[in-house]
Amino acid sequence: MSGTSDRPGADVVAVLGAGVMGETLLSGLLRAGRAAEALLVTERRPERAQELTHRYGVRVVDTATAVQEAGTLVLVVKPQDVPSLLADVAPHLRAGTLVVSLAAGVTTAALEHGLVAGGGPHVPVVRVMPNTPALVDEGMSAIAAGTGSGPEHLDAAEALLGAVGKVVRVPEHHMDAVTAVSGSGPAYVFYVVEAMIEAGVLLGLSREVATTLVVQTVVGAGRMVAETGQHPTVLREQVSSPAGTTMAAVRVLDDHRVRAAFVTAMEAARDRSAELGRLAGS
Ligand SMILES: NC(=O)C1=CN([C@@H]2O[C@H](COP(=O)(O)OP(=O)(O)OC[C@H]3O[C@@H](n4cnc5c(N)ncnc54)[C@H](OP(=O)(O)O)[C@@H]3O)[C@@H](O)[C@H]2O)C=CC1
Numbered sequence: 001m002s003g004t005s006d007r008p009g010a011d012v013v014a015v016l017g018a019g020v021m022g023e024t025l026l027s028g029l030l031r032a033g034r035a036a037e038a039l040l041v042t043e044r045r046p047e048r049a050q051e052l053t054h055r056y057g058v059r060v061v062d063t064a065t066a067v068q069e070a071g072t073l074v075l076v077v078k079p080q081d082v083p084s085l086l087a088d089v090a091p092h093l094r095a096g097t098l099v100v101s102l103a104a105g106v107t108t109a110a111l112e113h114g115l116v117a118g119g120g121p122h123v124p125v126v127r128v129m130p131n132t133p134a135l136v137d138e139g140m141s142a143i144a145a146g147t148g149s150g151p152e153h154l155d156a157a158e159a160l161l162g163a164v165g166k167v168v169r170v171p172e173h174h175m176d177a178v179t180a181v182s183g184s185g186p187a188y189v190f191y192v193v194e195a196m197i198e199a200g201v202l203l204g205l206s207r208e209v210a211t212t213l214v215v216q217t218v219v220g221a222g223r224m225v226a227e228t229g230q231h232p233t234v235l236r237e238q239v240s241s242p243a244g245t246t247m248a249a250v251r252v253l254d255d256h257r258v259r260a261a262f263v264t265a266m267e268a269a270r271d272r273s274a275e276l277g278r279l280a281g282s
Pocket residue numbers: 016017018019020021022042043044045063076077078079081084085102103104129130131132183184
């Protein structure tokens with residue numbers, strides 16, 4: 001998996017930090033058929049560790065053990081926690097271990113530097129931006145290689161994230177934009193879903209009926225964009241009868257500058273990603 005398959009433990013993947021995103025990946029790897037014995041997890045809180053062992057049958061270990069036993073380390077802690085995690089990882093790191101980071105904003109240069117500064121070897125590093133629909137195997141991940149990574153390391157990272165959705169390769173300087181689009185993207189969709197349900201309730205529908213209508217509408221519209229190959233503008237025009245209901249609604253969205261708000265919001269997400277990276281030493 002990490003290009004070091006001749007070494008004991010090379011096929012073992014350790015998820016360092018199993019919060020929302022770490023657990024999402026962990027559960028996906030198990031669903032995809034990876035053996036629980038080939039997965040290690042680290043967590044700081046004992047009650048959370050117990051919960052993960054109980055739920056997934058995986059071994060929860062300390063950082064040193066994970067680093068010594070696994071051929072691939074997946075860092076899934078908050079960007080602010082990355083520097084201290086790298087300092088804990090570095091002294092135990094073996095040459096050839098693949099380090100895959102899911103942390104927003106943190107560059108491969110900062111990851112490589114943190115590991116070497118902590119006394120570790122220069123290992124292959126791959127930066128990933130995943131998203132939470134990985135929980136239902138509909139994830140979207142972008143990956144970028146560090147200076148010590150070759151095609152085999154990108155292939156390994158792609159196989160890992162490919163277990164839970166689609167993967168694209170991008171130049172690293174696009175990663176903050178990717179974070180704003182697909183990393184945070186599910187939240188924008190949930191926000192719209194929430195708003196539409198609330199509006200349906202305001203219009204007199206029961207919450208249950210409003211939720212069913214909105215959820216299936218979003219699923220159906222998403223599948224149309226994905227499966228017809230038609231531009232979203234064309235699909236929206238097909239819904240918009242002349243002088244009809246849809247145009248009445250779209251005019252209000254335009255009056256409220258919703259499209260412009262999306263641009264500004266996503267610029268803010270991109271900028272925050274870069275800022276989080278700087279706070280973590282990038
Ligand atoms: N959530 C999302 O949609 C996405 C998140 N990401 C990235 O994934 C990373 C994690 O995000 P998310 O899962 O939301 O955050 P969470 O806070 O839910 O998870 C982080 C977990 O890491 C644990 N942790 C912190 N330090 C250590 C350590 N040294 N050793 C072991 N465990 C540790 C935390 O424990 P404790 O609770 O004790 O602090 C927590 O359980 C972030 O870098 C984020 O940018 C990327 C894409 C999407």
